[in-house]
Amino acid sequence: MAAEPLRLGKYSLGVGDRFAHQAKAQLQAFQKAAAQGVQVVPVWNKSNREHDTVHSEPQSVRAAADAAVLALGWDRPYFVDADHITMATVDRFLAPCDFFTLDVADAIGQPPAAGVAEAFLARHPELIGDTAIAGLAEPIRMSREAALQAASHYLHAVAEAGRIYRYVEAQKGAGTFVTEVSMDETVAPQAPAELLLILAALADKAVPVQTIAPKFTGRFNKGVDYDGDAVQFEKEFSDDVAVIAHAVRTYGLADNLKLSVHSGSDKFSIFPAIRRTLSRSGAGVHVKTSGTTWLEELIGLAEGGGDGLQLAKDVYAAAYPRREELCAPYASVIDIDPSLLPAPAEVQTWTPEQFTAVLRHDQADPAFSVHVRQLLHVGYKIAGSMGARYTDLLEACEPSIARNVTANLYERHIVPLFIGR
Numbered sequence: 001m002a003a004e005p006l007r008l009g010k011y012s013l014g015v016g017d018r019f020a021h022q023a024k025a026q027l028q029a030f031q032k033a034a035a036q037g038v039q040v041v042p043v044w045n046k047s048n049r050e051h052d053t054v055h056s057e058p059q060s061v062r063a064a065a066d067a068a069v070l071a072l073g074w075d076r077p078y079f080v081d082a083d084h085i086t087m088a089t090v091d092r093f094l095a096p097c098d099f100f101t102l103d104v105a106d107a108i109g110q111p112p113a114a115g116v117a118e119a120f121l122a123r124h125p126e127l128i129g130d131t132a133i134a135g136l137a138e139p140i141r142m143s144r145e146a147a148l149q150a151a152s153h154y155l156h157a158v159a160e161a162g163r164i165y166r167y168v169e170a171q172k173g174a175g176t177f178v179t180e181v182s183m184d185e186t187v188a189p190q191a192p193a194e195l196l197l198i199l200a201a202l203a204d205k206a207v208p209v210q211t212i213a214p215k216f217t218g219r220f221n222k223g224v225d226y227d228g229d230a231v232q233f234e235k236e237f238s239d240d241v242a243v244i245a246h247a248v249r250t251y252g253l254a255d256n257l258k259l260s261v262h263s264g265s266d267k268f269s270i271f272p273a274i275r276r277t278l279s280r281s282g283a284g285v286h287v288k289t290s291g292t293t294w295l296e297e298l299i300g301l302a303e304g305g306g307d308g309l310q311l312a313k314d315v316y317a318a319a320y321p322r323r324e325e326l327c328a329p330y331a332s333v334i335d336i337d338p339s340l341l342p343a344p345a346e347v348q349t350w351t352p353e354q355f356t357a358v359l360r361h362d363q364a365d366p367a368f369s370v371h372v373r374q375l376l377h378v379g380y381k382i383a384g385s386m387g388a389r390y391t392d393l394l395e396a397c398e399p400s401i402a403r404n405v406t407a408n409l410y411e412r413h414i415v416p417l418f419i420g421r
């Protein structure tokens with residue numbers, strides 16, 4: 001009677017589409033990969049925060065994805081992700097979504113009830129001492145004190161993941177959705193030893209997690225490159241992949257369990273590390289690209305000059321004085337130096353070529369500005385408030401926008417991550 005449970009494929013890419021106009025252009029990037037023989041699963045994601053900012057409903061993401069799939073005849077799996085939901089925000093995502101990213105970052109560090117951490121370790125004596133793991137140069141080493149500390153730090157968050165999971169399961173039915181657990185929007189990165197403990201705890205709670213987003217070392221700022229030690233990242237990512245394979249064998253977790261890398265847009269300097277690790281280990285990955293499609297909309301608008309360029313300049317002019325307010329919700333993932341932002345009056349004089357050179361993420365172009373790019377990244381609220389002026393221009397400039405959206409996903413993300421050059 002029960003259908004096969006929904007499974008997330010080995011390679012998947014989360015794509016954001018804030019104004020629900022680019023699903024087709026995005027899907028074309030996945031079709032190009034499929035034509036190369038590489039299956040990458042599209043997952044449309046839009047967080048509660050984004051919906052609130054532009055006053056949209058999760059159903060609009062489902063409608064746009066379904067329409068694109070129908071229009072292009074995509075006959076492979078795809079998902080709509082309730083991105084970063086909590087118990088407080090999950091309800092409106094229940095009907096349209098079949099992928100749930102359970103965000104338990106806020107529960108990290110909250111102590112579990114008395115005796116819970118001790119009981120957990122009594123059930124898992126294997127976590128104490130040395131754990132040899134295939135693929136790791138050295139065994140994972142946790143003293144009893146360290147294990148107790150990690151258990152006290154993470155068990156409440158895992159219990160919260162269990163609580164949200166059960167709630168969604170009760171509404172939708174087991175096996176009808178993909179579960180991701182995210183712990184990335186927090187301050188301290190999780191070491192491989194902590195990831196192992198978290199996975200053991202998720203197995204105890206019978207959360208059928210298919211992808212998990214730990215916090216990695218380094219800055220994952222929105223829409224710009226990784227800021228951190230790429231060598232350290234590669235070691236951590238590779239160790240985490242080995243820990244996941246070990247946890248799947250040891251704790252009976254889903255055999256397609258894989259890492260999820262959030263704010264993965266434009267992390268060009270670590271894509272080769274991810275690609276090498278996947279090739280070597282045979283593991284899969286989920287990468288969330290989030291809001292860069294919106295930036296490609298601005299680039300596509302600016303390219304044609306005229307009204308589109310003027311709108312892109314107006315977004316900048318409106319965002320410039322409001323930068324603190326716009327950045328506030330993204331404080332942990334945005335770093336702008338205001339002294340390096342051009343004055344709006346100067347931007348008003350730019351040609352299409354000047355505007356797109358500053359905004360397009362081409363690090364070889366001396367005109368490219370990480371500061372302008374980050375400000376416009378969080379500036380989608382301005383476009384949202386423009387209403388039909390913005391969406392009408394999206395339709396009028398569709399060919400140049402679509403070309404940029406598809407190329408960004410395919411050339412700058414899918415190829416380096418999943419195909420290789």
Ligand SMILES: [Zn+2]
Pocket residue numbers: 084182184185213262263
């Ligand atoms: Zn995230």
